[in-house]
Amino acid sequence: MQPIRFGVQINNLDAPDLADRIHRYEDYGFSSINAIDHLVYPEWSPLTTLGVISGLTESAAVGSPALSLLIHHPLELARAGAVLAAVSAGGCELGLGAGWLSDDWRTVGRELEPAADRVQRVEEAIRIIRSLWTQETTKISGRFYTVDSAVPAMSLPLPAVPKIVLGHEYVDLELAGRYADIVSLWPFTAQTLASADLQMRAWAAAGTIEYVGEIADIARRSAIDAGRDPDALEFQMEIPVQVVEDDTEVLHRRLTSLSSSGTTPVSMISSEMLDTSIFLAGRPGDVRDRIRRQRDETGLNYLVLQRNETTEDWGDLERLVENIVEPLTGQ
Numbered sequence: 001m002q003p004i005r006f007g008v009q010i011n012n013l014d015a016p017d018l019a020d021r022i023h024r025y026e027d028y029g030f031s032s033i034n035a036i037d038h039l040v041y042p043e044w045s046p047l048t049t050l051g052v053i054s055g056l057t058e059s060a061a062v063g064s065p066a067l068s069l070l071i072h073h074p075l076e077l078a079r080a081g082a083v084l085a086a087v088s089a090g091g092c093e094l095g096l097g098a099g100w101l102s103d104d105w106r107t108v109g110r111e112l113e114p115a116a117d118r119v120q121r122v123e124e125a126i127r128i129i130r131s132l133w134t135q136e137t138t139k140i141s142g143r144f145y146t147v148d149s150a151v152p153a154m155s156l157p158l159p160a161v162p163k164i165v166l167g168h169e170y171v172d173l174e175l176a177g178r179y180a181d182i183v184s185l186w187p188f189t190a191q192t193l194a195s196a197d198l199q200m201r202a203w204a205a206a207g208t209i210e211y212v213g214e215i216a217d218i219a220r221r222s223a224i225d226a227g228r229d230p231d232a233l234e235f236q237m238e239i240p241v242q243v244v245e246d247d248t249e250v251l252h253r254r255l256t257s258l259s260s261s262g263t264t265p266v267s268m269i270s271s272e273m274l275d276t277s278i279f280l281a282g283r284p285g286d287v288r289d290r291i292r293r294q295r296d297e298t299g300l301n302y303l304v305l306q307r308n309e310t311t312e313d314w315g316d317l318e319r320l321v322e323n324i325v326e327p328l329t330g331q
Helices: 013-026 044-054 074-087 104-107 115-134 170-179 190-194 197-204 209-225 248-255 284-298 313-330
Strands: 007-011 033-034 061-068 092-097 140-141 145-151 163-166 182-184 232-237 241-244 279-282 298-304
Touching: 007 313, 013 044, 044 061, 044 074, 061 074, 061 163, 074 115, 074 145, 092 115, 092 182, 115 140, 115 145, 115 163, 115 170, 163 170, 170 182, 170 209, 197 298, 209 232, 209 284, 241 248, 241 313, 248 279, 279 284, 284 298, 284 313
Parallel strands: 007 033, 007 298, 033 061, 061 092, 092 163, 163 182, 182 232, 232 298, 241 279
Antiparallel strands: 140 145
16 A cells, blocks of 8 residues: 655746745645646646746656646657656656546637547557657657657656656546556546536545545556556545634635635535545544545545645645644655
8 A cells, every 4th residue: 555645736826936835845745746737727837837846846746647638749748757857856747638628629629539539549648658768769650649750858768757647537547557657536427527517516426435446446457457566556636625624613614615626616515525535624633534544445645735826825734734744644
């Protein structure tokens, strides 16, 4: 069983305070600093952001649960990942995403590809990226990508090889078992894709320990079939809401006042937020117990806290660190 660890995800930053913000995250014990990748939300370019952050790190890795292959060519991701792994103090966790959000596809004038096509696209991208990290020349012709005589971004062997993150959308969990170092879990269901207004509520409802265990097992079985050790996999989830309070009245008041998480509406009653894997919500002891239980029962050991506001609420984060991050890290 992998030890519990935490990362942070940031989409928008206040440039003058960037270095201080990164170093404080590291001081608080976060093992990674992440960016996500969509076209329809106002967020910094993730590869540019990670490149800037990597040069500031003193201990953390940089990465993303999913960089979209709708937006980025595998050649670009392979070269960027190699540089980020070499520069960042903690290396690079390079997530590859099939691109699940239909609005992103419409932004570039395309319709969302069928799930089977997106899975094949991801697998072709993995072959290209791995080749660029290990071969002096890459020549691959596939259904979605053709690469002829591509060379690595830096001399081989690479000074540090990025970790591959896969599985953010349920359609590529089998790929994650075959290829990933880190499996990114998210409780996608048909309902969450049907209506943006229902997404957060539907995701939360699906985020039971039992369902998370089921989707993690898809990757584990695939790893076994591929001759890999399933116990070597890490399992990661993004956490959009973090409200941890000893006082039950304060807890429910804070949860009731939530209107959104980043760009996603949170139209939920507080009781719906207390028993889902995608939120850290509740009394500190209850939250710690749930995190330990879900790690023991599902393997989910790596929680990435979304801290997507332009400025950080350091008092709130310090309470999270004191009550959750410090007591659990390494267990």
